[in-house]
Amino acid sequence: MEVSKSEWSTMEEKIAQEAFKIAYEREIEALIGEVRDRSSSIAQINDLWNLHDFLSARRHDIDGKYDYQESALIFVFARLLKEGWLKIDELDGLSADKRTKIAALSRM
Amino acid sequence: MEVSKSEWSTMEEKIAQEAFKIAYEREIEALIGEVRDRSSSIAQINDLWNLHDFLSARRHDIDGKYDYQESALIFVFARLLKEGWLKIDELDGLSADKRTKIAALSRM
Numbered sequence: 001m002e003v004s005k006s007e008w009s010t011m012e013e014k015i016a017q018e019a020f021k022i023a024y025e026r027e028i029e030a031l032i033g034e035v036r037d038r039s040s041s042i043a044q045i046n047d048l049w050n051l052h053d054f055l056s057a058r059r060h061d062i063d064g065k066y067d068y069q070e071s072a073l074i075f076v077f078a079r080l081l082k083e084g085w086l087k088i089d090e091l092d093g094l095s096a097d098k099r100t101k102i103a104a105l106s107r108m
Numbered sequence: 109m110e111v112s113k114s115e116w117s118t119m120e121e122k123i124a125q126e127a128f129k130i131a132y133e134r135e136i137e138a139l140i141g142e143v144r145d146r147s148s149s150i151a152q153i154n155d156l157w158n159l160h161d162f163l164s165a166r167r168h169d170i171d172g173k174y175d176y177q178e179s180a181l182i183f184v185f186a187r188l189l190k191e192g193w194l195k196i197d198e199l200d201g202l203s204a205d206k207r208t209k210i211a212a213l214s215r216m
Binding site: 028031032035036038039040042043044045047048049051055056059071 | 127128139140143144147148150151152153155157159160163164167186
């Protein structure tokens with residue numbers, strides 16, 4: 001299965017960018033909620049540094065994941081599907097070929 | 109004013125360690141309160157990363173400041189006094205010479 005050399009039409013790019021944005025906003029909203037929860041139960045220094053480690057890891061992860069590059073989109077969408085930040089029907093409008101690849105990769 | 113070569117008696121060491129601990133606990137408690145406050149008002153991604161930057165800086169600062177080394181104690185106590193985490197009378201029992209140096213440095 002060749003996944004990295006897909007061509008993206010202008011319409012597909014638009015759909016991809018929108019889906020990207022939706023997933024990003026969902027993930028950030030969930031993260032904000034989680035940070036608020038964790039913060040409310042901080043009782044000692046270790047909890048603080050655990051929160052710091054958690055934020056460092058999430059920031060690194062999110063910065064990397066949402067770096068929009070067309071060549072990596074199939075993989076990123078598969079990951080977003082797998083992680084639950086996106087649903088396959090939010091990629092409607094992409095070619096059937098792309099959606100099949102994304103769905104297949106998301107189950108790996 | 110020679111500040112770095114003070115000799116510390118066993119009793120002074122005990123007082124210093126206790127004062128160190130008191131200041132540390134106060135600073136951590138204040139930091140936990142501040143992180144809770146900041147967390148409760150997180151509304152968007154920038155607030156999250158600002159919190160992360162804030163925690164990175166505070167962790168670096170606190171890790172360095174509370175690294176107990178006798179040769180640096182005079183300076184650390186002066187700083188703790190200046191920052192309000194310690195009061196001069198909590199250093200009662202240290203030699204008058206040390207307390208004078210600490211108080212003088214704390215006003216610089």
